[in-house]
Amino acid sequence: MNTIIDKKLLSDGVYQIRVDAPHIARERKPGQFVIVQLDTHFGERIPLTIADADADEGWIMLIFQAVGKTTQDLARLNVGDAVNNLVGPLGQPTHIENFGTVICVGGGIGVAPLHPIAKALKAAGNRVITIIGARNRELLILEDEMKAIADELIVCTDDGSYGRKALVTEPLKECCELDPAPGLVVAIGPPVMMKFCAETTRPFGVHTVVSLNTIMIDGTGMCGGCRVTVGEDTKFVCVDGPEFDGHLVDFDNMIQRLGAYKTQEQDAHACNLDKQANALQAEQDANA
Amino acid sequence: MDLDYAQISADAKTALDAILNRTDPLKPKDRMAIPAQPMPAQPASERVKNMEEVALGYTPEQAQVEAERCLQCKNAPCIKGCPVAIDIPGFVKAIAETEFGKAVDTIKQSSLLPAICGRVCPQEVQCQVECTVGKVLKDVEASVSIGRLERFVADYEREHGAIETPAVKPETGKKVAVIGSGPASITVAADVRREGHAVTMFEAFHKPGGVMMYGIPEFRLPKAIVQQEISTLRDMGIDIRTNFVVGRTRRLTDLLEEDGFDAAFVGTGAGLPKFMNIPGENLVGVYSANEYLTRVNLMRAFDSENADTPVLPSKCTVVLGGGNVAMDAARCAVRMGAEEVHLVYRRTEKEMPARNEEIEHAKEEGVQFHLLENAIAATGDEYGRVDTLTCLRYELGEPDASGRRRPVPIEGSEFNMAVDCVIVAIGNDSNPLIKQTTPEIETNRWGNIVVDDNGKTTLDCVYAGGDIVLGAATVILAMGEGRRAAASINAQLA
Ligand SMILES: Cc1cc2nc3c(=O)[nH]c(=O)nc-3n(C[C@H](O)[C@H](O)[C@H](O)COP(=O)(O)OP(=O)(O)OC[C@H]3O[C@@H](n4cnc5c(N)ncnc54)[C@H](O)[C@@H]3O)c2cc1C
Ligand SMILES: Cc1cc2nc3c(=O)[nH]c(=O)nc-3n(C[C@H](O)[C@H](O)[C@H](O)COP(=O)(O)OP(=O)(O)OC[C@H]3O[C@@H](n4cnc5c(N)ncnc54)[C@H](O)[C@@H]3O)c2cc1C
Ligand code: SF4
Ligand code: SF4
Ligand code: FES
Numbered sequence: 001m002n003t004i005i006d007k008k009l010l011s012d013g014v015y016q017i018r019v020d021a022p023h024i025a026r027e028r029k030p031g032q033f034v035i036v037q038l039d040t041h042f043g044e045r046i047p048l049t050i051a052d053a054d055a056d057e058g059w060i061m062l063i064f065q066a067v068g069k070t071t072q073d074l075a076r077l078n079v080g081d082a083v084n085n086l087v088g089p090l091g092q093p094t095h096i097e098n099f100g101t102v103i104c105v106g107g108g109i110g111v112a113p114l115h116p117i118a119k120a121l122k123a124a125g126n127r128v129i130t131i132i133g134a135r136n137r138e139l140l141i142l143e144d145e146m147k148a149i150a151d152e153l154i155v156c157t158d159d160g161s162y163g164r165k166a167l168v169t170e171p172l173k174e175c176c177e178l179d180p181a182p183g184l185v186v187a188i189g190p191p192v193m194m195k196f197c198a199e200t201t202r203p204f205g206v207h208t209v210v211s212l213n214t215i216m217i218d219g220t221g222m223c224g225g226c227r228v229t230v231g232e233d234t235k236f237v238c239v240d241g242p243e244f245d246g247h248l249v250d251f252d253n254m255i256q257r258l259g260a261y262k263t264q265e266q267d268a269h270a271c272n273l274d275k276q277a278n279a280l281q282a283e284q285d286a287n288a
Numbered sequence: 289m290d291l292d293y294a295q296i297s298a299d300a301k302t303a304l305d306a307i308l309n310r311t312d313p314l315k316p317k318d319r320m321a322i323p324a325q326p327m328p329a330q331p332a333s334e335r336v337k338n339m340e341e342v343a344l345g346y347t348p349e350q351a352q353v354e355a356e357r358c359l360q361c362k363n364a365p366c367i368k369g370c371p372v373a374i375d376i377p378g379f380v381k382a383i384a385e386t387e388f389g390k391a392v393d394t395i396k397q398s399s400l401l402p403a404i405c406g407r408v409c410p411q412e413v414q415c416q417v418e419c420t421v422g423k424v425l426k427d428v429e430a431s432v433s434i435g436r437l438e439r440f441v442a443d444y445e446r447e448h449g450a451i452e453t454p455a456v457k458p459e460t461g462k463k464v465a466v467i468g469s470g471p472a473s474i475t476v477a478a479d480v481r482r483e484g485h486a487v488t489m490f491e492a493f494h495k496p497g498g499v500m501m502y503g504i505p506e507f508r509l510p511k512a513i514v515q516q517e518i519s520t521l522r523d524m525g526i527d528i529r530t531n532f533v534v535g536r537t538r539r540l541t542d543l544l545e546e547d548g549f550d551a552a553f554v555g556t557g558a559g560l561p562k563f564m565n566i567p568g569e570n571l572v573g574v575y576s577a578n579e580y581l582t583r584v585n586l587m588r589a590f591d592s593e594n595a596d597t598p599v600l601p602s603k604c605t606v607v608l609g610g611g612n613v614a615m616d617a618a619r620c621a622v623r624m625g626a627e628e629v630h631l632v633y634r635r636t637e638k639e640m641p642a643r644n645e646e647i648e649h650a651k652e653e654g655v656q657f658h659l660l661e662n663a664i665a666a667t668g669d670e671y672g673r674v675d676t677l678t679c680l681r682y683e684l685g686e687p688d689a690s691g692r693r694r695p696v697p698i699e700g701s702e703f704n705m706a707v708d709c710v711i712v713a714i715g716n717d718s719n720p721l722i723k724q725t726t727p728e729i730e731t732n733r734w735g736n737i738v739v740d741d742n743g744k745t746t747l748d749c750v751y752a753g754g755d756i757v758l759g760a761a762t763v764i765l766a767m768g769e770g771r772r773a774a775a776s777i778n779a780q781l782a
Contacts, residue, residue: 023532023537023538024537027537040494040495041588041594042588042594042595042596043596044596044597045587045597069596070596085530085531087492087494087532087537089537090533217579217582217583217597218492218493218559218582220533220536220719221719222559222578222582223576223582224561224563224575224576224578224579227570228570234563239720239721250570253571256572256671256672256673257570259572259671260573260600260673261598
């Protein structure tokens with residue numbers, strides 16, 4: 001069970017694996033995730049989105065960035081090795097319907113969870129405009145896969161090494177100005193990117209769904225560790241989400257909670273996410 | 289009070305010799321004069337530095353002496369106090385006669401988990417509150433220590449490798465799904481399997497055992513004891529599937545309609561943490577007790593050398609609440625190295641739902657109690673980390689309808705505490721996952737699954753028990769409910 005059936009390096013530190021998991025493959029819907037734990041005794045439980053799945057062949061695909069202990073250990077596993085503990089599918093599936101035009105925005109590793117959602121939205125008859133961004137060309141993932149789904153694909157890099165030299169919020173703003181306005185924006189990426197995507201769409205009143213990547217333990221609503229403030233309410237990302245109305249999420253609180261263990265985890269690679277996030281923040285500050 | 293282990297066993301030997309050297313039979317008066325046996329325990333100064341069990345268990349001599357205190361009452365009021373009606377005088381007599389094996393067999397006719405219940409049962413409000421000895425001596429603490437004796441024989445059996453795998457009848461070809469792996473589910477699995485039905489147990493976590501694994505800390509209930517029960521289930525041929533969330537990995541109705549299960553038992557517990565709904569509750573450093581205890585126990589944060597899951601280092605931890613869960617959280621915080629651990633509770637110690645023993649142990653370990661106080665807000669620093677807890681003082685007002693005096697806030701009594709960790713331990717509601725994914729199952733307004741006198745839910749072939757039915761309750765009640773549901777399932781499949 002849970003055997004890795006293939007493994008690919010997508011970009012610097014970003015891996016794609018397919019895992020034999022027939023139960024999860026059968027039940028999963030776009031937007032859902034699994035929790036992975038490698039060492040049953042001492043390992044941490046981490047959430048990863050199901051990037052793709054095939055119910056008939058019984059596999060699920062995970063795409064992850066090796067940022068810390070567990071993701072690095074996972075990256076060390078090879079084809080034929082088993083993922084000791086794999087539980088899912090968890091979370092609420094994405095609400096899929098025909099919204100007319102939908103803008104799907106993915107930043108960095110966030111393109112992975114975005115992929116199945118974009119695919120489902122397309123299948124539901126939406127016109128799908130996809131904006132994907134990364135710090136540079138090397139870090140861009142799933143461009144071909146996204147191209148295959150999208151009616152229009154806009155690629156941005158922070159350093160201009162590929163596609164447009166821009167942060168994803170720039171083309172997003174232009175898309176919001178289109179007539180007719182998009183019916184939905186789905187933005188997935190580093191928290192700061194999602195925060196600014198929500199800020200970008202807010203003046204246009206375009207409903208904006210974000211997928212939150214909080215720290216989790218059980219993933220079944222038992223511990224409350226994944227809680228976020230959404231509007232007036234406290235929500236549990238693992239059972240009420242992971243998707244929420246971006247205009248209501250308290251991103252600052254979420255980002256602080258996500259950073260809670262940073263000093264303990266002491267991980268140099270974590271900066272990847274942060275750098276990208278900081279670039280967005282700096283941009284926004286400059287614009288303000 | 290720290291008692292010297294050597295002294296305790298020497299005293300017990302003396303007392304036992306005195307009893308054994310008598311030529312005339314003991315009269316009730318003599319029995320009541322036998323000294324109640326104290327529980328040997330790790331000294332507080334030692335145990336705060338480790339996670340190992342605090343109570344060390346009776347020596348065989350102590351067990352015998354304690355057993356001689358029992359009056360063998362004809363009407364045995366103690367049995368009425370036990371939710372599963374263990375033949376208490378029966379097993380206690382066997383201990384007095386050093387027939388430890390017979391004692392444990394007697395218990396096991398009614399209870400499947402004596403090593404666990406002997407440790408965690410709130411005996412002082414169940415079997416022991418009814419005990420004649422305690423009543424005559426006007427002190428429930430002076431009752432026969434039924435729980436400790438139960439623990440003694442169960443440990444004796446385990447430590448002497450005498451645990452036998454229960455016999456399983458020939459396979460019937462029927463299949464039963466047991467959802468969850470807490471005490472209710474363990475009981476159902478064993479009782480149903482014994483009748484020869486195939487049993488598959490589904491557990492969401494990576495380790496089975498329920499709250500006994502993730503909630504109750506090692507120092508009160510060693511995990512090896514829970515795992516022993518689980519391995520007995522495996523030895524009986526029960527298939528245990530961890531990492532399987534019923535409702536998500538597979539819907540309950542699919543298990544029955546498509547996967548060929550003839551019946552299902554839902555024992556998914558009360559795992560939904562309540563919060564205070566006060567400002568600042570989502571700051572960094574504020575945990576639910578469930579999260580804190582899961583990190584420390586199941587994920588083994590205590591063993592920071594080896595475990596990947598951390599808890600935030602804390603100098604000053606405040607626990608909100610007054611139940612067993614609050615005591616467990618506070619005592620874990622002590623062991624996790626907090627310099628100060630405070631417990632804030634709205635009423636007085638008398639109203640605390642926690643067991644006396646836990647309250648005493650917590651105090652011995654340095655937990656500071658703040659009674660008639662309650663938190664109303666938390667605030668944090670520029671990084672969103674909690675640094676201040678604002679509390680109000682209370683006084684006891686007029687008795688309410690239930691006769692309990694209500695705590696009323698004292699106006700203008702607000703004050704601040706400097707903290708860096710807050711653990712909210714004010715209880716749990718029922719886990720809603722099964723309800724959400726199986727709307728056909730009826731629940732009451734607290735989200736508890738409704739069952740009839742046979743433990744059957746409103747859905748055909750589906751039974752339920754334990755905390756998901758009772759609300760947050762106890763191990764022994766969960767076990768009792770499991771017994772009842774198992775009997776109904778066995779009747780259905782007969
Ligand atoms: C619903 C959900 C879906 C997710 N899907 C994916 C996915 O498809 N691919 C992917 O690569 N990642 C995904 N994540 C994020 C992933 O869970 C984290 O990257 C992972 O927990 C890091 O674990 P680690 O042990 O390798 O790193 P750690 O050593 O635990 O942490 C390394 C660094 O990452 C930070 N960190 C810890 N947890 C998270 C987190 N949950 N999110 C972001 N940063 C974190 C820490 O602050 C630390 O600085 C998802 C998260 C959620 C909640
Ligand atoms: C900290 C703490 C201390 C306690 N101390 C005591 C004490 O001293 N004495 C005492 O008698 N009682 C105590 N209790 C209460 C006691 O532990 C519970 O009453 C008892 O464990 C309930 O048993 P249960 O079988 O109903 O379920 P639980 O023990 O709650 O187990 C339920 C299991 O079901 C699993 N589950 C949930 N949903 C699903 C799903 N959809 N699919 C698969 N699996 C699922 C959960 O992961 C869990 O493992 C304490 C509780 C806590 C939290
Ligand atoms: S199971 Fe609990 S209540 Fe019953 S006799 Fe044992 S300790 Fe007492
Ligand atoms: S009530 Fe107390 S003294 Fe009487 S039989 Fe029960 S345990 Fe023994
Ligand atoms: S991860 Fe525990 S409640 Fe969401």
